[in-house]
Amino acid sequence: EIQLARRVKALTPSSTLAITAKAKELKAEGYDVIGLGAGEPDFNTPQHIIQAAVQSMNDGHTKYTPSAGLPALKKEIANKFAKDQGIKYDLNEIIVTNGAKHALYTLFQVLLDEGDEVIIPTPYWVSYPEQVKLAGGNPIYVEGKENNQFKITPEQLSSVISEKTKAMIINSPSNPTGMLYTAEELKAIGEICIAHGVLIISDEIYEKLVYGEHKHVSIAELSPQLKEQTIIINGVSKSHSMTGWRIGYAAGNKAIIQAMTNLASHSTSNPTTTAQYGSIAAYAGSQDMLNDMRDAFEQRLNTIFDKITAIPGFTCVKPQGAFYLFPNVSKACEITGYSDVDAFSQALLEEAMVAVIPGSGFGAPNNIRLSYATSLDLLEKAVERIHQFVESKR
Ligand code: PLP
Numbered sequence: 281e282i283q284l285a286r287r288v289k290a291l292t293p294s295s296t297l298a299i300t301a302k303a304k305e306l307k308a309e310g311y312d313v314i315g316l317g318a319g320e321p322d323f324n325t326p327q328h329i330i331q332a333a334v335q336s337m338n339d340g341h342t343k344y345t346p347s348a349g350l351p352a353l354k355k356e357i358a359n360k361f362a363k364d365q366g367i368k369y370d371l372n373e374i375i376v377t378n379g380a381k382h383a384l385y386t387l388f389q390v391l392l393d394e395g396d397e398v399i400i401p402t403p404y405w406v407s408y409p410e411q412v413k414l415a416g417g418n419p420i421y422v423e424g425k426e427n428n429q430f431k432i433t434p435e436q437l438s439s440v441i442s443e444k445t446k447a448m449i450i451n452s453p454s455n456p457t458g459m460l461y462t463a464e465e466l467k468a469i470g471e472i473c474i475a476h477g478v479l480i481i482s483d484e485i486y487e488k489l490v491y492g493e494h495k496h497v498s499i500a501e502l503s504p505q506l507k508e509q510t511i512i513i514n515g516v517s518k519s520h521s522m523t524g525w526r527i528g529y530a531a532g533n534k535a536i537i538q539a540m541t542n543l544a545s546h547s548t549s550n551p552t553t554t555a556q557y558g559s560i561a562a563y564a565g566s567q568d569m570l571n572d573m574r575d576a577f578e579q580r581l582n583t584i585f586d587k588i589t590a591i592p593g594f595t596c597v598k599p600q601g602a603f604y605l606f607p608n609v610s611k612a613c614e615i616t617g618y619s620d621v622d623a624f625s626q627a628l629l630e631e632a633m634v635a636v637i638p639g640s641g642f643g644a645p646n647n648i649r650l651s652y653a654t655s656l657d658l659l660e661k662a663v664e665r666i667h668q669f670v671e672s673k674r
Pocket of ligand 1: 319378379380381382405451454455483485514515516517523526527528
C-alpha cells in the first residue's frame with residue numbers, strides 16, 4: 281500500500297466540491313437538480329478578451345514567459361491599482377500567478393515556518409486553513425459574529441496575536457458572507473497589525489462585486505505604512521468572469537514577491553501564456569461589462585433576498601458584495617427535525633433537489649451558502665423549493 285505524505289493525509293477535501301459532485305450525480309441520473317453551490321459567475325468571458333487570446337496564439341505567443349508574468353500584464357495590473365486604489369506598485373512588487381488561489385498558496389509557502397500562526401476570521405473561504413497547514417503553519421480562528429455582520433473586532437484580533445503570529449487574512453467582500461469591512465474598521469485592524477508586525481493578506485477577489493451604497497476599500501490604500509504591511513491578492517476570475525483562465529496576482533513587499541517568483545520558477549514556470557494575453561485585454565479594454573454583470577447580480581440579490589428570509593426558520597444578514605447568501609438555518613433544522621445543518625443540506629439535495637453548501641466547511645456550522653450566480657428563473661424556483669421543503673416538514 282502506498283504511504284502518502286503526512287501533510288496530504290491531513291488535507292480535508294473541499295466541501296464545496298463534494299456537494300457539487302453529488303448534485304452532478306443526481307443530474308446524471310435524470311433528476312432535475314438546481315445547483316446553488318457554484319463559486320463562479322455564470323456569464324461568458326467577454327468576447328474581446330477571448331479574441332485577444334486567440335490573436336496572441338496566432339501571433340506566435342505560445343512560449344514561456346517570465347515566471348512572475350508578462351511585463352505588459354504587470355503594467356496593466358499596476359495601472360489598475362493606481363486607478364482603483366490610488367496606490368503605486370513597481371513591477372517588481374507584482375507577481376502574476378495561476379489564479380488567486382495559487383497566489384495565496386505560494387505566499388504561505390514562502391512566508392511560514394513550522395508552527396507559525398496565521399489569523400483567519402470565520403466564516404472563511406475553505407482553502408485558507410488548508411493552505412496554511414500545507415505550509416506548516418497553524419490557522420488561528422477568530423469568530424466573525426453574525427450580530428457583527430460576520431466581522432471581527434480589533435479587540436478580538438488583539439486577543440489572539442502571539443509571538444508566533446506571522447499574518448492575518450482579510451477577505452472583503454467575503455466569501456461566504458458577502459460582507460465588507462469599512463475604512464474605519466480596516467484602519468483599526470491595520471493599526472494593530474502594524475504595532476505587532478503582523479503581515480496583512482488582503483484577498484480582494486470580489487472587489488468589483490459590491491452593491492447598493494457599499495464601497496470596496498483596500499486596507500493598503502489607507503496609509504503608506506499599511507501599504508507596506510499588506511500583500512493584496514486579486515485576479516480576473518470573478519471580476520471578468522474568467523475562472524477557467526487561471527490568472528490571479530499578488531502585490532506588495534518586493535522581497536516577498538521575489539521569493540514567490542523564485543518558488544514559481546521551480547513549480548509553475550509561469551501562468552499560461554495565452555491566459556496572460558487575454559488578461560491584458562481584460563484590463564486594457566472597456567470595463568463596461570463589469571458593471572452589467574454587477575447589476576445583474578444585484579438585481580438577483582434584491583429579488584430573492586426577501587424570499588429567503590420569508591422561509592420559516594431562516595434569518596439572513598443582507599450581503600453587501602460577492603454573489604453568495606449565507607442564511608442561518610439552525611431554527612429551520614429545529615422545526616424540520618434535522619440534527620444539524622449538514623443533514624439538512626443533504627436532505628435538501630436529495631428530497632428538494634436543491635444543492636447548497638453547508639456552512640461547516642466555512643467554519644460556520646449554523647449557516648448554508650447559496651450562490652446566486654445562476655439565472656433569476658432558476659433562483660426563484662430553487663428558493664420556492666426550499667420554502668416548500670421546510671413547510672412540508674414542520
Ligand atoms: N479567494 C476567494 C475568497 C475565493 O472565493 C476564490 C475563488 O473561489 C479565490 C480566492 C480564488 O480565485 P481564483 O479563481 O483566482 O483562484
